[in-house]
Amino acid sequence: MKTAVVICPGRGTYNAGELGYLARHFPDPAMLAAFDAQRAAAGQETLTALDGAAKFSPATHTRGDNASGLIFAASLGDYLSIDRERIEIVAVTGNSMGWYSALACGGALAPQDGFRTANTMGTLMQDALIGGQMIYPWMDEDWVPDAARKRELLERVARIGAAPDRQLYLSIDLGGMLVLAGDAAGLDAFEQAVGEQATARVQQRFPMRLANHAAFHTAMQEPVAARGRALIDRSLFGQPHTPLIDGQGRIWWPEASDTGALYDYTLGAQVTQCYDFTRAVTVAAREFAPDLFVVLGPGTTLGGAVAQSLIVAGWENMAGKQDFRRVQDRSGLLVSMGMAEQRAIVA
Structure with missing residues (x-):
């Protein structure tokens, strides 16, 4: 069995090539139906309809109120598809809005509450569209x-x-x-x-x-963070079952996390302060030393940033792209579930 740190992608990863991703890969129809019910109750187009559209529309699919739900569901579906008899997940992290996905993957939020959080914040940011x-x-x-x-x-x-x-x-x-x-x-x-x-x-x-x-992860988003705190209750947040690494490189450990502080970070600093993805990956490597770094779908664009972050960390003595390719060819260190041939390694 191989150990893995799982990495959840953020905005900008559900594009034309990902249309139909949920139909192809989401493993739990009842869960997806519940996500759709949340959106329908809010007067929003369902994920099933968006994902099943005849053609990808940048004006529709990249909007925060649509993209956040699509990306969250795709990432969670991929997480649920990982073969636990072959892969031991030792930690979860994410990039930007991928933190909301990480909270659900790691158990700090139930799937429905994680979706509610991601969909609410994506909608609020789209409505405000500050910067x-x-x-x-x-x-x-x-x-x-x-x-x-x-x-x-x-x-x-x-x-x-x-x-x-x-x-x-x-x-x-x-x-x-x-x-x-x-x-x-x-x-x-x-x-x-x-x-x-x-x-x-x-x-x-x-x-x-x-x-x-919008101007994510800056002080300009304080009105959005405040609105999020008014709509999302802190009682939804619980202890993670898997260590979580946030955008400041802090580890939230199972049975040892202050859930109030986790809520405060998620709807506070995570929204209004710089998100240090490079540090999150560095901490993941140095603290957990996994065999694999598994990037969930949708999309494949985050893989380069993961590799670059590992180079910054000096992981396995990598100092540039050629070193990364050498390590990748030898050990398959980075797995992108958005790529069919790599997905089969872990799913």
Whole structure:
């Protein structure tokens, strides 16, 4: 039996290629029907209808009030599909809204309560849609860490954000990427600042604005966090049955967690402060030393950030992309359940 840390993806992972993911993979029809009932009662289109649409619609499927429910259900379904006779899950973590999925996978929230939390927060963020997000890399295409480059970019973000007429923050520390969030003036100022350099469009894609994304994990989301606390009761939160690693690298241990503090973090700092995914993966590696890192679906885009985070951590002496490929070829360290050939390794 192999040990595994399970990683739940966040927003932006249910795209055209994932249409029909729930129909293909969700293992519990009664549970999915209960999720649908929650959405129908709230006047929302059901997950079954969204997932079964004839065509993927970015305007519909990437909205926070739809994407959060789809992603939560896909991730939980994948978690339930892991073969426990072959895989021992030693810890669970996630990226951004993947924290809500992690809470349900790890047992701190019952599945229906986890769905209610993810769907409620996604809807509140969509309704408010405060600010926006963009991605910018601090690693090169070979995934070689450049600490000076990262420090320079973060100092630039801090200078822009300190101006009285704009807001800009580090939203997610995502492996070799910085996810930045702010108001239009702050995001525009960053684009202008990096555009003055010769490497303005690095790796042909960046800086990249994220459609239908608000300024997650910043102080700008405090109204959303407050509304979430008003709608989601702390009594829903219980002891996890599996260790959980949050966006600050804190471990929530079974039978030893302060459930009130877990609620306060989830509907407080998790919403309004930077989410350090890199640290979460680093802690997962160093504290649990798993045989595998299993990234749940939907999508496959989080795998690169996991690999980059392990490189930052110096895990198995990896210092760049070629080292990761060597380790991956030897041990199959990273498993992405969104890829059919890798899914079969654990499901």
